[in-house]
Amino acid sequence: MTIRAVATGIGHYLPERVVPNAEFEKTLDTSDEWIRTRSGIERRHFAAEGETTSQMAVRAARKALEMAELTPADIDCVIVATSTPDLTFPSVATMVQEGLGMERGFGYDVQAVCAGFIFALANANGMILSGQAERVLVIGAETFSRIMDWTDRSTCVLFGDGAGALVLEARTGSGSSDDRGILSVDLNSDGRYREMLYVDGGVSTTGEAGKLRMQGNPLFRQAVGKLTETADRALEKAKLTSDDVDWIVPHQANIRIIQGTAKKMGLPMEKVIVTVQDHGNTSAASIPLALSVGVSDGRITPGQLLVxxxxxxxxxxxxxxLRW
Structure with missing residues (x-):
């Protein structure tokens, strides 16, 4: 028998404030049509004053635990993917532990920006396969509205806030691709491309959080190819092909990137979970948000294969x- 990290609960939280594209027309040289045409985004959510990344993470976590029929005391490990923590330290994960009333286990943060949830899932999978943890709460949570340059129309209209959480539990499988749970992982990074997307501040440089900076066109060109390649490699590791895929659950950055990746993988958009129009780019929160929406509206069902x-x-x- 083979140990698998199986998803048993999913949940998400979005701040109450909904910001339509038209709101940016008051302060920027932009329009609803311009934003929708270039990104697919129609609206996004912004955290309220005083609402933090950890608070949103806790709300999403409670929903995931409810679906999994677990309590915080059942969780061995909390992993939070975020680039917008409440504080420089301690980790958001430890704040989530406190918010949930956890008095056991351990928690830590993962920082890989928009790819953070994928890296957090890989960490959680490793924890479960190694026997370090039996149940792991994996969360993506961001308040990107706090690092926007509100004079830069090319970036500030793209991002939103929110959180999504997933419960992974150790279960036994046959070792085949028919098993439920995480079947394969593929991770990559290349620091030579740093200037394409970064925040111009930090603890050891400016001493301030800084603002997000992005080179949109070069990043777009990198994104489609790299996303297609990593998805194909992960499928190959699982001894599967794109023909076996029921749903792509992509990072919700830009509808053109999503469409381009699906096309290169040979999959129709009818097999892609798309929420970018409602949430904007929520960075590490975007995949668990999309996953939670897909499960809650009945599109994603047990036994289906997801990338x-x-x-x-x-x-x-x-x-x-992973197989849901």
């Missing part, structure tokens, strides 16, 4: 193949 893939600053990119 989740993302690329973010670093550049860092990767994919996970």
């Amino acid at each position: 989740a893939e993302a690329i973010g600053g670093g550049l860092a990119w990767g994919s996970v193949v």
